[in-house]
Amino acid sequence: MTEFIGDLARFSFLRYALLAGFLVSIACGIMGSYVVARRISYIAGAIAHSVLGGMGAARYGEVVFGLSWLHPLLGAITAALISALVIGLVSLRAREREDTVIGAVWAIGMAVGILFIFKTPGYNENLMSYLFGNILMVSREDLWLTAGLNLLILVTGLVFYRQFLAVCFDEEFVLLRGLKVQAYYLLLLCLIALTVVLLVSVVGIIMVIALLTLPAATASYFSRRLWQMMGLSVIFSVLFTTGGLALSYAPGLPAGATIIIFAGVVYLLVAAASSARGGRRFIA
């Protein structure tokens, strides 16, 4: 830990990593709370895995056709938004097939990614960082992009707080009040998709659902209302990313996996403590 703090002053990549953790925590806390409250972590999981398809395709275009503007992140955003809209429309129109479609988007997204990566010439060191994340590779440019997406998510998430809360709690009632429920639900899924893309750079595709849901799920034990859950889960998220990064540094462990294990242990301890109190939450 002292080594981490000492090196923080020396290496800019460590400062960037720390800052990236802070930034994604804001989006993660807000959108993760919606995901946990609405119980749609499987949708977030499918969106996350479909991101590989977009990243693979973009990387392929970049290498094979020399399209230098085609950054994998652009592919990731496109794939995430398409998946969010497909899943959203199916779940609104044909509820009984929702789980099948979620599974299909999940697997097809990965399959597309694997094919593109296989066909991309050269050594594919990228695959590992897509799947498991690499917060230590975050560049200054990535940070600006993260900050921009964050601002978008934060502002939209707060402006439509009333509507999102009501849609998540009781969609049918909100429809009867004359609100455009479908539009709000799709917008919410798109914001979740953008959050997923941000988190992929920190913990990678495979562990995104955990980072998205564990801070919010932990926060839910201490909150009465959704906005309290959001605030607390931003704090937990900062704690998990910073703590995980610091813990992983000296022994040279993968940062993403360490962050997730740290988050998982804290969540399980809180859940166990609550269940020892007869399932009650820690609020007055």
Add this chain to the structure above:
Amino acid sequence: MNETRYSGPVVELKHVSFAYHGTPVLEDVSLMVNHRDFLSVVGPNGGGKTTILKLILGLKKPAGGTVRLFGAPPEKTRYRIGYMPQYASLDPLFPVSVLDVVLMGRLGRGMSLWGYSRSDRRCAEEALEKVEMAPLRDRPFFQLSGGQFQRVLLARALVSDPDLLLLDEPTSNVDAAIETGLYELLHRLNERLTIILVTHDLGFVSHYVDKVACVNRRLFTHPTCEITGEMISAVYGSHVQMIRHDAKGRDGVFP
């Protein structure tokens, strides 16, 4: 919302039929609900009660016949309904306070651009007072008992100042004492409001309700005083026994 220059029936179903995947649920159903009626829709599960409710709310379209709400298609006028859904349709662990839930009833027409206005909050407080839940306004939803839960949902239905109150199984999950309290409250509200409630139990209903619609694919409307054994067995089947709750012996002792 005093847009009630329209003086026709509040709800009018004419020769309505409906089917799920080819299985008929409703056949040739006609129903008329007038201003300040208190109608109870009863019938066995799967008999079509919920379908009637969804037709009135405009959430389903009839296969045949017409549905009118305040003389117009339901999608146009359903904002005038105060709707209370079934207890079981909501997530009891959702992180919202009592006041948050009631405020949802202020969404929709004429809502402010950003946040709830002062008058939204005042209306929510008033609705909570009507259902005697004002002291619990900051209580999280997941700490409420079944009866309190129902009262909050009723307050949410009332907060938009509706002309018609539509309640789906309002007494499921509450004990008899709370059920009586709820019906007395509805009885008071009925002085101004039209009320339709869907329920599977006839028990308490008959004291307060003035019309009963029995639905089992077809619909028959009766004034409450005419509820007879034959009528119940026609709807529920012959193996139902009627128990008179009001039959007490001398000195309040059951014979």
